[in-house]
Amino acid sequence: MDNFGRQAVAGLRVLLALTVLTGILYPAAVWGVSRLPGLHANAEAVDTTSIGIDREGDQWFRTRPSAATLPASGGSNKGERNAEYDAVVAERRTAVAQREAVAEDRVPEDAVTASASGLDPHISTAYAELQVPRVARARGLGEDRVRALVAGHTDGRAAGVLGEPGVNVTALNRALG
Numbered sequence: 001m002d003n004f005g006r007q008a009v010a011g012l013r014v015l016l017a018l019t020v021l022t023g024i025l026y027p028a029a030v031w032g033v034s035r036l037p038g039l040h041a042n043a044e045a046v047d048t049t050s051i052g053i054d055r056e057g058d059q060w061f062r063t064r065p066s067a068a069t070l071p072a073s074g075g076s077n078k079g080e081r082n083a084e085y086d087a088v089v090a091e092r093r094t095a096v097a098q099r100e101a102v103a104e105d106r107v108p109e110d111a112v113t114a115s116a117s118g119l120d121p122h123i124s125t126a127y128a129e130l131q132v133p134r135v136a137r138a139r140g141l142g143e144d145r146v147r148a149l150v151a152g153h154t155d156g157r158a159a160g161v162l163g164e165p166g167v168n169v170t171a172l173n174r175a176l177g
Contacts, residue, residue: 053121053170058099058138060176061131061150063169064123065092065114089113100130122166125154139176149175 001009054063092112097104108126128150136146153172156165 053173055173058134060173061123061128061135061167061169062099062111064110064120064127065112066119096130100134102130106130121168121170122155123169125150125165125167128154128167128169128172135176 054066089112093104093107096107096111100107108124108130110124111127111130129147132143132146132150135141136143139146149172150167153175154165154167157163
């Protein structure tokens with residue numbers, strides 16, 4: 001066999017090995033790890049507060065809206081000059097204002113605009129404060145008690161100067177039980 005033939009056979013061996021490795025073994029390993037006990041419970045991330053989990057009902061704090069449907073993540077790529085996007089934001093603003101029993105101009109921006117991934121667990125302190133009366137009423141707790149829980153789950157600015165303080169809704173809802 002000449003030099004070209006040996007190189008072709010070697011190339012085919014590498015192609016076959018990488019195909020088996022990246023096309024069969026790696027996906028099978030990822031699938032196997034995803035089936036380990038403790039990683040899933042009722043389709044909710046377990047033991048993590050890094051993913052925003054939105055819960056229905058007046059007894060829970062709500063996360064930011066998501067442009068994605070779980071388990072996927074991603075934005076919509078629609079900007080504020082897009083009429084369809086404006087209509088969705090206006091619809092969300094009306095719904096939040098009705099749910100929280102406030103005027104639409106009191107609804108914070110993060111209550112009606114999705115995060116980039118759609119999985120951010122943080123909301124603004126203004127959006128959390130807006131939800132305190134509803135959650136307190138639904139749970140039969142005093143607003144001061146609920147505000148104390150909100151304060152306990154509020155993260156400061158990154159590195160002390162970047163961004164705004166945010167409330168981790170996933171951790172807050174877990175603390176509420």
